[in-house]
Amino acid sequence: MVEEREEERDWVRRSQSGDPEAFEELVRRYQRMIHALMFRMTGSSADAEDLAQEVFLRAYRQLNSFRGDAKFSSWLYRIGVNTCLNWKKSAQRREKLHQDWADCDQAPSEPPGELAVRVREALIQLPAKQRAAVVLTVYDGLNHAEAAHVLGCSETTVSWRVFMARKQLKKWLQPSTPTPEPSKD
Numbered sequence: 001m002v003e004e005r006e007e008e009r010d011w012v013r014r015s016q017s018g019d020p021e022a023f024e025e026l027v028r029r030y031q032r033m034i035h036a037l038m039f040r041m042t043g044s045s046a047d048a049e050d051l052a053q054e055v056f057l058r059a060y061r062q063l064n065s066f067r068g069d070a071k072f073s074s075w076l077y078r079i080g081v082n083t084c085l086n087w088k089k090s091a092q093r094r095e096k097l098h099q100d101w102a103d104c105d106q107a108p109s110e111p112p113g114e115l116a117v118r119v120r121e122a123l124i125q126l127p128a129k130q131r132a133a134v135v136l137t138v139y140d141g142l143n144h145a146e147a148a149h150v151l152g153c154s155e156t157t158v159s160w161r162v163f164m165a166r167k168q169l170k171k172w173l174q175p176s177t178p179t180p181e182p183s184k185d
Contacts, residue, residue: 016063034080041084055080090141122172126165133161
């Protein structure tokens with residue numbers, strides 16, 4: 001057991017130093033554990049597979065934050081649980097969004113599907129940075145911190161872009177407002 005723990009620490013140190021083979025060994029060692037956790041949390045083999053990959057990607061990106069106070073498996077397990085919880089929240093947001101879209105599509109003031117088309121057209125017309133912020137936070141379910149990391153800006157900037165985009169979309173999507181002209185990014 002002590003020898004196994006030392007071997008694990010060595011793999012972690014080598015991985016933190018940029019050795020891809022060492023990280024590959026850690027993945028091999030914990031792949032089943034993480035997949036089983038993901039499956040138990042989601043009940044779906046396909047989702048478990050995707051989320052297990054996401055866990056290892058996050059672990060790789062955050063590898064230098066592992067201090068070794070706990071076992072690597074415990075640290076990895078925590079990343080797995082957080083990934084699943086975030087996935088579940090995203091899935092719930094997407095489900096609500098889809099339901100909202102379905103409700104909007106059935107609004108008596110417009111033929112079915114017309115509002116969805118108008119929203120898509122309006123979204124395309126937003127400035128690229130605002131559009132990216134909306135797509136990442138609303139459609140892809142990222143929180144503002146994650147979107148900020150992806151976009152290379154601050155959380156405040158993401159919040160502002162989403163606010164401005166929603167304001168503009170609301171204006172454009174008023175029943176009497178014509179489809180917007182393309183933006184000049």
